[in-house]
Amino acid sequence: MKVFVAAAVAAGLLSAAPAFASMELAKAKNCLACHAVDKKLVGPAYQEVAKKYAGDAGAAAKLAEKIQKGGSGVWGTMPMPANPQVSPEEAKTLAAWVLSQK
Numbered sequence: 001m002k003v004f005v006a007a008a009v010a011a012g013l014l015s016a017a018p019a020f021a022s023m024e025l026a027k028a029k030n031c032l033a034c035h036a037v038d039k040k041l042v043g044p045a046y047q048e049v050a051k052k053y054a055g056d057a058g059a060a061a062k063l064a065e066k067i068q069k070g071g072s073g074v075w076g077t078m079p080m081p082a083n084p085q086v087s088p089e090e091a092k093t094l095a096a097w098v099l100s101q102k
């Protein structure tokens, strides 16, 4: 699973990676404890995040960094803690997956 995602990223096939693979990654990395695709939990719904950054070319890099380091102030007062269990490659995969939600 991890190897598959890493290989997909390395091959530049990120956007072609099956959606379920990234969903599994989000689950494995505990993202879904605070997020859902279609409704607000502790953090914003991933569909809302995708809507907010539609057309923002720098969004994927920005969100990948925030996924790793955490941050606050964009969606409310609740901060997102850092996620040190996520590698830079995984953060990119997750950011791209979040931004692809409709």
Ligand code: HEC
Binding pocket: 026, 029, 030, 031, 032, 033, 034, 035, 042, 043, 044, 049, 063, 066, 067, 071, 072, 073, 074, 075, 076, 077, 078, 079, 080, 081, 083, 086, 094, 095, 098
């Ligand atoms: C402890 C709860 C928690 C966990 C775990 C968590 N998040 Fe978050 N997330 C939040 C909160 C709260 C925000 C809103 C932060 C803000 O307003 O800036 C957020 C915001 C975000 C955003 C939008 C950031 C922005 O600046 O617009 C993305 C993307 C995101 N999270 C992805 C993830 C991913 C991927 C994971 C798993 C690696 C994850 N989150 C794990 C609580 C969490």
